Amino acid sequence: MTQPSDAETDAWAVLDTAGRHVGLDPAGAKLLRLGENALYRLPGGIVARVSRAGQLAAAAREVAVARWLDANHVPAVRAWPGVDQPIDVDGRAVTWWRELPPHRHGTALMVATALRRLHQLPPPTEFDIGRLDPFVRLAERIDRAATLAEADRAWMRTHLAELEARYAELPSGLPETVVHGDAWIGNVVSTEDGQVVLLDLERCSVGRPEWDLASTAVKAFTLAGITAEDYSTFVRTYGHDVTSWAGFETLRDIREFRMTCMAAQVAAENPARHDEVMLRLACLRGEHGPRPWTWTPVP
Incomplete structure (x- = not known):
């Protein structure tokens, strides 16, 4: 029988304590x-x-x-x-x-449908939803990337600073809205009654809607995870093609870097993922040919 990892044991202990606090038996x-x-x-x-x-x-x-x-x-x-x-x-x-009730995985069409609805809402007034921070926790993940050599971490810190400077100089675009913050097909599902449901709301905030739209473009053109036809459906349904905006490449590069930093965090806890981190870094450095790239999901 496989023994639980330290991370799983720790999470279970936290769950047990919280459950007893609120009267929900885990x-x-x-x-x-x-x-x-x-x-x-x-x-x-x-x-x-x-x-x-x-x-x-x-x-x-x-x-x-x-x-x-x-x-x-x-x-x-x-x-x-x-x-x-x-x-x-x-x-x-x-x-x-x-x-959730029985459901199926999201599609580009579902993401566009959900984002149109979300982006049309006025920001809440009853609580502070906060502002979008595309760089949240990235420096921390780099610092904790224990499987990487210091030279690789130094490159990542320099790249992070460059991306932050580029983001500060983004051209004007669509009016700011409430954004999901991590809008990709893995965070949208469709229930059996046809509802398109948003998941993982922890990065919801006010910011550029292009940030949400860029995720599906990255899925299509960086990772070839959806077809060009799927992306065209996404654009028609939402009503805007973020790849035609002058700031798209900056958002694309930030998205790709976030995915790489996440892999580095996972590898620190599961060194078997180290090769995936090195592959992603090689891609970002221009050492692995043009997009699309073949990246293995983590964890």
Whole structure:
């Protein structure tokens, strides 16, 4: 029998403490995913989400965003009612959610549909949704990339500074809106009754809608994860092609760098992923030919 990893053991201990605090018994909970967050399915249609340390404010905003979207009739993951959220366990946030009904993975069309609806909403007035930060946690992930040589981390820090400078000089574009912050096909699903549901709301904020649109363009043209026809459907449905905007390459490069920093974080905990990090770095440095590139998802 495979022994649980240290990260899984730690996440379970946090879940157990939080569950006892709010009266939700985690006995019988099943680990669904262990990545940026640990997701557990509990009996009774509850999903618990255990964050990494330092994400309490982001978790509180995510719960507030979920309730705001529900009040505005925008289909999204729904916070479990009647429970104080988030629960702080030694700096790690635990939140509780309604399990989704049967659903299927998202498509480019679904992402466009969900983003059109989200981007049309006026920002909430009952809480501070915050402003988009495309560079959140990147410096921390570089510092903790234990499998990388110092020369590689130094290159990443320099590249991060260059991207920050380019972002500060972005040309004007679409009017600012509420943005999802991590809008790709993995964060959208369709339920059996045809609703398109947004997932992972922790980066929702006010910012450039192009940031959300760039994710699907990266999926199409950096990773060849969807077809050109799929991307054309996305553009027609949303009504704007972000690749025609002068600032697109900057957002694309930031997105690619975020994906690389995430892989570096995962490799620090699972060194078997180190080769994937080195591949991504080689691509960003221009050492692996033109896009599209073949990147393996992590974790």
